[in-house]
Amino acid sequence: MTIRVLIADDQAMIRVGLRLMAETEPGVDVVGEAADGRAAVALARSLRPDVLLLDIAMPVMSGLEAARILLDEGGAPRIVMLTTFDTDENLHAALRLGVGGYLLKSSPPEQLVEAIRTAAAGDGLIDPAVTLRVIAAFAAASRLAPPPELSTLTAREREVLTGLARGRSNREIAASLFVGEATVRSHVAQVLRKLGLRDRVQAVVFAYETGLVRPGEGR
Incomplete structure (x- = not known):
């Protein structure tokens, strides 16, 4: 199946570079380009891409505002935020919105392609260069008492959520729990549904922000 990508x-020159990197990958088709956030919203509505590569800092309307509008409407494409400016403020705002990925523009081409494919599959990817800062920041803000949302999860679902937060793949979680990957996928879907989360990235943020998992704990 072809992954339809919109670049904003x-x-x-950045758009040309992103197009060239994306279209060298089999099964990826760039269906349009936008030069500002407002145009990105309009094209996303009309072209219905699977993935939107969205710059954070743009004129007319910022990428964050464009993402907020599209995500609030429902049925939005999977959004991968791109930025030159590696700031915690932008990073936290993007992750709380529920974007499907966050990459620095200095990331290697293979990482961009991985982010496109990961987002299209319904998962999320955070640039490894900022992952540790994300974990530290959300862990520092964790609450002392477990949030009420956790009580809606079964013991097995909490184990799966913990595995996600520690960066484990479905296969690794399945092996550690002695169950099949299909069972893990079902548990992940239930966790996201019960907690009202969009993807695995938001699940990781939730786990650290609520103190379910803390930095330095075993994998």
Whole structure:
């Protein structure tokens, strides 16, 4: 199945570079380009791409505002935020919105392709260069008392959520729990549904922000 991608960045050279990197990958088709956030929203509505590569800092309307509008409407494409400016403020805002990925523009081409495929599959990817900062920041803000949402999860679902937060794949979680991958996928879907989360990225944020998992704990 072809993954349809929309690129939104105010710099033409960046858009050309992103297009070239994306279209060298089999099964990826760039269906349009936008130079500002407002145009990105309009094109996302009309072209219905599977994945939107969205720059955070753009004129007319920022990428964060464009993402907020599309995600609030429902049925939005999977959004991968791109940025040159590695700031915690932008990072936290993007992850709380529920975007499907967050990459620095300095990331290697293979990482961009991985983010596109991961987002299209319904999962999320955070640039490894900022992952530790994400964990530290959300862990520092964790609450002392377990949030009420956790009580809706079964013991097995909490184990799966813990595995997600520790960066384990479905296969690794399945092996540690002695169950099949299909069972893990079902548990992941239930966790996201019960907690009102969009994807695995939000699940990781939730786990650290609520103190379910803390930095330094065993994998």
